[in-house]
Amino acid sequence: MSSPSPDQTSDQPAYNASGKTSGNTPEHEPENGSENTAEEELIEQAAACEFDPQLWADFAWDWGLGPLADKRVRGWQRDVNLRIKQHLADPTTRYQPLQIAIASGHGIGKSAQMGMLANWAMSCYSNAKVVVTANTGDQLTTKTSPEITKWFKSSITAHWFEYASLSIKSKDKSNKDNWRLDFNTWSENNTEAFAGLHNEGNIILLLMDEASNIPDVIWEVAEGALTDEKTVIIWVAFGNPTRNIGRFRECFRKYRKFWHTRQIDSRNVEGTNKTFLKQLIQKYGEDSDIAKVRVRGMFPSSASHQYISTDLVDAAAKVHLRTDQYDFAPKIIGVDPAWTGEDEFVIYFRQGLYSKLLATFEKNDNDVIMAQHILRYEKELGVDAVFIDGGHGTGLYSIGQTWNRDWRLIWFSGESSDPGCLNKRMEIWQAGRQWLMDGGAIDPKDEVLYQDLIGPELKPRTDGKLQLEAKDEMKKRGIPSPNRADALFLTFAQPVMPKAKRLGTDEQTCDDGKHNPYG
Known part of the structure; x- marks a missing residue:
């Protein structure tokens, strides 16, 4: 393979990330002077491609020959490489993290792009650190790793590296442990591999394969680790958009201003079936x-087991209602208590198709104080019923009884009045989903409620009954407990009639001023 002509590289610097053209390159032992000259030219060309992965891709593989006889760099791959070149060529952005998310159909060449990018970083930068991960260990070891290794072994710098099943290292004897690519599996309970993404003064390349199914906690740990100054940091997430929740989805929605995103239709890509x-x-x-x-x-309207679709929640966020539109409907409060951890203590209000978050607290340190908040809202709004999750709400309920309040405990694990639902929690979520379908309105600015509603998935059951996954199961997937959604849907726990209709009067209390049991 010949090197590019001078006009192809005239605007490229003749040095690598360390400012050296040969001193920090892998050690080789050419047998004669011509080989030594060829190796020096290769080193010079690698240095010239420091800021240009596309120039390296064109140079480093024998396009049009042998296994690549009918292959070429595809259009979308060139676009990604150009995005990286533009970022690195500008001194003002060079040392700011570059984050790219690519959602695509099947067969577009994601593995090839990961292989070319990884080889570019390892060949054109000394002391490069590349980390590759995937949605599962099996995907990483049987598909991602072999594909990337194949592109390394077919490149012009194949002889610079030594290969293992879960790593590719430089042959430079003095630097092989620092100049490396690692295929890392993830675990929500063991995130050290991602917490160690530091390589100050050099380059870090993080590649995610099938990113849609990588838990949020791994994204968060990786994000917190990519903080080195004066370091080239490039993070590229690839995936088929199989799930409509999670961090990969939010790259295209909530966090889109921080990510360069592409959604690629397989029909528009060269070489697809x-x-x-x-x-x-x-x-x-x-x-x-x-x-x-x-x-x-x-992204799909809903994930394979997602109970409430994103489209349904998006529609609810666009509905604008006022409480006075539903004067005929009962006023109901739902309370989802929390004692410890990251869970919120939530008080939610609903009247007809209108809903409103009344209050949230980090946790419940004092049942009496929390009960006072509930009582205040109950009186201020003239509430007809208060439903409290029985899991952590027994203390609140007991205090309410001493105050002659008719608050009601709802046990999520209790029996459902609907024979198609496994338990009470499934029943109220089913009612809440129907409410959304009927035109229920939520606050469009409440991102937490939004994520709560689309987060839970159904658990398949052989008896055909509907069962929502438990909060602990959600947390294992990196999804927070849906406290706000639980509080909102608690307002569907039991049928409620407005007080005025029950009492035959518009008054909120009995004539003698004593406590009304329906209040």
């Missing part, structure tokens, strides 16, 4: 979730 893709569209429909995920690179 257009006949098969067309058959998928014909079989399932252009707007089906299968077509969105496998072909169009779009």
Whole structure:
């Protein structure tokens, strides 16, 4: 393979990240002077591609020959490489983290792009640190790692590295442990591999494969670790958009101003099986979730087991209602207590299709104080019923009894009045979902409630009953406990009639001024 012509590299610096053209490159032992000259030219060219992964991709592989006879760098891959070049060529952005998220259909060449980018970083920077992870250990070891290693072994710098099943290291004897690529599996309970993403003064390249199913906690740990100054930091997340929740999804929504995003339709990519893709569209429909995920690179309306779809919650966030539109409807408060940890103590109000978050507290340190908050809202709003989660609400309920309040304990694990639901929690979530479908309105600014509503998934059961996953199970997936959604849906725990209709009067209390048991 010949080096690019001078005009291809005239605007490239003839040095690598350390400002050296040979001193920190892997050690080789050429047999004669011509080989030594060729190796020096290779080192010079690698240094010249420091800021340009596309120039390196064009140079480092034998496009048009052998296994690559009918291959070339695809258009979307060139676009990503250009984005990186623009970021690195500008001194004002060079040492700011560059974050790229790519959602796509199948067969677009994600593994090839990861292999080319990883080889560029390892070849064109001394002391490079590259970390690659995937959604599962099996995906990483049987698919991602072999594909990336294949691209290394077919590159012009294949002889610079030594290969193992879960690592690729420089052959530079003095630097091999620092100049390396690692295929790291993740665990929510063991995040040290990502907490150690430091390489000050050099380059860090983090690649995520099938990122849609990597738990949020791994994203958060990685994000917190990428803080080195004067360091090239590039984070690229690839994935089929299989889940409509989680951090990969939020790269395109909540955090989109921090990420450069691409959604790639497989039909528009060179080398994909257009006949098969067309058959998928014909079989399932252009707007089906299968077509969105496998072909169009779009996130589904709901994940495979997601109970409340994102589309449904998006619609609820666009509804604008006032309480006076539902004067005929009962006023109900739902309370989801919390004692420890990251869970909130939540008080929610609903009247008809209108809902409002009344208060949240980090945790419940004092039942009496929390009960006073509930009582205040109950009186101020003229509430017809108060429902409290029995899990941590027994103390509140007991205090309410001493105050002659008719607050009601609702046990999520209790028996459901609907034979199709496993328990009471499933029953109230089913009612809440129907409320959203009927036009229920939520605060469009309440991002926490939004995530709470779309977070829980159904658990498959052989008896056909509906069961929502437990909060502990959600936390294992990196999804916070949906306290706000639980509090809102507690307002559907039992049928409620407005006091005025029950008492035959518009007054909120009995004529003698004593406590009204329905209040």
